[in-house]
Amino acid sequence: xxxxxxxNEMDVSAGEGETILDVARQHHIHVPTLxxxxxxxxxxxxxxxxxxxxxxxxxxxxxxxxAAEGMEISTDSERLQRYRRMIVEMLFAEGNHICAVCVSNxxxxxxxxxxxxxxxxxxxxxxxxxKRIDASHYRFAIDHNRCVLCTRCVRVxxxxxxxHTWDVMGRGIQSQVITDLAQPWGSSSTCxxxxxxxxxxxxxxxxxxSKAVGEMEKDTHFLGYIRTMREVK
Amino acid sequence: MTRTITxxxxxxxxxxxxxxxxxxxxxxxxDAQFHVTQFRGFEKIAEGRPFREMPSLMARICGICPVSHLxxxxxACDDLLAVRVPSTAVHLRQILNLAQLIQSHALSFFYLxxxxxxxxxxxxxxxxxxxxxxxxxxxLARGGVxxxxxxxxxxxxxxxxxxxxxxxxxxxxxEPLTADRRDRMLAGLPxxxxxxxxxLAWFQPLHAQFQEEIRAFASFPTxxxxxxxxxxxxxxxxxxxxxxxxxxSIRELAIDKFQYGEVxxxxxxxxxxxxxxxxxxxxxxxxxxxxxxxxxxxMVSRAGTPRADAALAEFQALPxxxxxxxxxxxxxxxxxxLYALEQxxxxxxxxDILSPRVQAAAAPNAYEGVGxxxxxxxxxxxxYQVDEDGLIRQVNLIIATGHNHLAMNRGVLQTARxxxxxxxxxxxxxxxxxxxxxxxxxxxxxxxxxxxxxxxxVQLLDAAGRVVDEVQR
Numbered sequence: 001x002x003x004x005x006x007x008n009e010m011d012v013s014a015g016e017g018e019t020i021l022d023v024a025r026q027h028h029i030h031v032p033t034l035x036x037x038x039x040x041x042x043x044x045x046x047x048x049x050x051x052x053x054x055x056x057x058x059x060x061x062x063x064x065x066x067a068a069e070g071m072e073i074s075t076d077s078e079r080l081q082r083y084r085r086m087i088v089e090m091l092f093a094e095g096n097h098i099c100a101v102c103v104s105n106x107x108x109x110x111x112x113x114x115x116x117x118x119x120x121x122x123x124x125x126x127x128x129x130x131k132r133i134d135a136s137h138y139r140f141a142i143d144h145n146r147c148v149l150c151t152r153c154v155r156v157x158x159x160x161x162x163x164h165t166w167d168v169m170g171r172g173i174q175s176q177v178i179t180d181l182a183q184p185w186g187s188s189s190t191c192x193x194x195x196x197x198x199x200x201x202x203x204x205x206x207x208x209x210s211k212a213v214g215e216m217e218k219d220t221h222f223l224g225y226i227r228t229m230r231e232v233k
Numbered sequence: 234m235t236r237t238i239t240x241x242x243x244x245x246x247x248x249x250x251x252x253x254x255x256x257x258x259x260x261x262x263x264d265a266q267f268h269v270t271q272f273r274g275f276e277k278i279a280e281g282r283p284f285r286e287m288p289s290l291m292a293r294i295c296g297i298c299p300v301s302h303l304x305x306x307x308x309a310c311d312d313l314l315a316v317r318v319p320s321t322a323v324h325l326r327q328i329l330n331l332a333q334l335i336q337s338h339a340l341s342f343f344y345l346x347x348x349x350x351x352x353x354x355x356x357x358x359x360x361x362x363x364x365x366x367x368x369x370x371x372x373l374a375r376g377g378v379x380x381x382x383x384x385x386x387x388x389x390x391x392x393x394x395x396x397x398x399x400x401x402x403x404x405x406x407x408e409p410l411t412a413d414r415r416d417r418m419l420a421g422l423p424x425x426x427x428x429x430x431x432x433l434a435w436f437q438p439l440h441a442q443f444q445e446e447i448r449a450f451a452s453f454p455t456x457x458x459x460x461x462x463x464x465x466x467x468x469x470x471x472x473x474x475x476x477x478x479x480x481x482s483i484r485e486l487a488i489d490k491f492q493y494g495e496v497x498x499x500x501x502x503x504x505x506x507x508x509x510x511x512x513x514x515x516x517x518x519x520x521x522x523x524x525x526x527x528x529x530x531x532m533v534s535r536a537g538t539p540r541a542d543a544a545l546a547e548f549q550a551l552p553x554x555x556x557x558x559x560x561x562x563x564x565x566x567x568x569x570x571l572y573a574l575e576q577x578x579x580x581x582x583x584x585d586i587l588s589p590r591v592q593a594a595a596a597p598n599a600y601e602g603v604g605x606x607x608x609x610x611x612x613x614x615x616x617y618q619v620d621e622d623g624l625i626r627q628v629n630l631i632i633a634t635g636h637n638h639l640a641m642n643r644g645v646l647q648t649a650r651x652x653x654x655x656x657x658x659x660x661x662x663x664x665x666x667x668x669x670x671x672x673x674x675x676x677x678x679x680x681x682x683x684x685x686x687x688x689x690x691v692q693l694l695d696a697a698g699r700v701v702d703e704v705q706r
Contacts, residue, residue: 101290213289
């Protein structure tokens with residue numbers, strides 16, 4: 001069944017199961033995302049893809065919302081810009097993101113988002129929380145200071161690799177991603193050392209230990225390839 | 234009545250400092266102290282970080298000499314990897330280090346100190362700066378700007394950016410050099426060589442006008458520390474860490490870098506955030522020594538390149554006692570720029586300079602690494618210890634300016650005693666006290682890192698200078 005609706009006053013249509021984000025991307029309408037990764041189940045966690053629906057006070061996340069017939073959606077209002085910038089400022093204030101000395105400097109989705117949204121500084125006080133680095137794995141490391149809890153590592157490990165090494169522990173601001181039952185990554189018995197989590201991670205939180213500053217480039221193309229190969233099998 | 238004169242801030246240097254001069258009733262200087270008033274704390278910041286972050290993290294210590302810290306840090310990391318860095322990468326790092334030396338020396342000589350030589354140590358302070366220089370001696374000032382630009386451009390051609398490049402990495406460099414970039418660097422060399430030779434020809438005879446300063450600007454025999462080649466020529470990247478007497482006789486032929494702590498002690502004083510390294514066998518504070526361009530030129534027998542050799546020979550013809558004067562740091566900088574330009578030319582023509590093999594890949598294979606290189610201001614030492622996973626456990630940094638701390642303090646006292654007369658104080662007298670500091674071209678933002686061991690000493694003085702209250706930690 002096809003649903004017809006409007007995005008930014010453009011007439012568009014969605015096929016069975018397609019989200020607002022899917023349709024927007026088909027029409028090259030930019031909606032910022034962070035937790036979303038094509039090929040993984042959307043979770044609507046980061047709230048950066050929030051869009052306005054005419055007649056409704058509530059904003060909806062485009063990545064997990066299916067359009068209803070006749071909906072009028074706006075993706076780029078001044079209010080949305082303001083909210084998105086605030087979200088990114090909060091992410092920066094909560095973590096310890098020191099771009100200048102980060103392995104992902106220049107190749108980071110969070111850094112790019114801040115640039116796109118015109119964030120020049122965070123208006124919120126930085127928390128400067130002491131977070132640890134787990135470098136016990138022989139090839140990879142996680143720096144929790146740079147983790148934005150998008151859970152892309154958790155989903156890629158579970159849905160694509162099938163190992164489910166990663167998960168989330170704790171609540172609220174205490175949440176953090178963990179390997180197995182919060183054991184050191186290097187002692188994980190489920191990790192297959194495949195490296196999919198490294199590539200799925202949007203920031204420098206997950207990285208190859210062999211990479212120096214600015215050298216860690218992520219590549220998520222493998223996701224589309226693996227899914228296609230599995231579907232045609 | 235006794236008086237205290239405070240010079241705050243000391244101008245035309247890098248970083249923040251203050252000088253206090255203590256005068257007696259006759260208005261004569263009885264004591265002088267050079268205080269470094271800012272604190273950085275990089276040794277602590279780095280704890281727990283992955284060691285591969287270190288070169289870039291350490292480069293943030295300084296915006297003037299990011300390259301020097303990059304190099305020393307990467308060399309310490311090379312130790313952690315326990316690999317042999319490919320020779321092309323070594324050559325590229327050497328060129329980068331020499332380009333850094335050129336731009337920093339040009340900054341010190343032309344921007345910070347030349348106003349004193351050309352406009353006079355007693356000139357109006359409002360005009361005694363680069364802008365005054367540009368008005369009165371545009372040719373020379375412009376040459377200095379161009380020379381600095383050349384150094385910065387070489388850094389950019391090699392590493393992609395002028396300040397804080399991330400190109401130097403543990404095990405080598407991240408990108409090989411291309412032929413067009415090499416040719417662009419070579420094309421800039423003739424003008425730079427010409428400029429420094431013209432400046433040398435003008436500056437050498439000028440020393441006749443500064444005989445009093447030469448005698449009183451930290452002019453005393455000291456030990457000298459620095460890197461040299463096995464042939465005893467100039468070396469800024471690697472080589473033997475040597476310590477010699479004032480007359481050049483060898484005290485330490487080649488200090489084992491892992492045993493540096495047995496040769497160099499690190500003292501702390503309550504009046505400054507800068508630590509005071511000293512030569513352990515002579516104790517503190519007698520084990521005073523100097524590093525930097527003057528030290529390097531006083532150590533070597535030859536520079537190692539033809540034109541710099543000729544310039545150095547003229548310097549070596551001076552009486553030994555005169556060569557101990559820190560005033561000659563300025564001349565030493567020009568000679569080193571000449572050497573660096575010639576050396577860059579030679580290195581760029583190495584047959585393997587465009588080789589794509591520029592990085593040795595490895596996981597950490599050692600728990601401890603020490604990187605030593607010559608920064609423009611002197612010997613730079615980075616010492617790292619890592620844990621099983623390659624995370625930094627402990628860092629110790631001995632920065633060039635730190636090595637010179639004791640000599641600077643003594644120099645300030647010597648200069649102040651010679652020039653400052655409390656009865657008829659002039660600005661020119663105090664400028665000379667600042668100028669002796671400037672000869673060392675200190676970089677104070679580079680130099681103050683240790684935390685937790687800094688003694689605190691606060692004194693409350695009444696109008697007569699008597700101690701009313703005192704707090705000590």
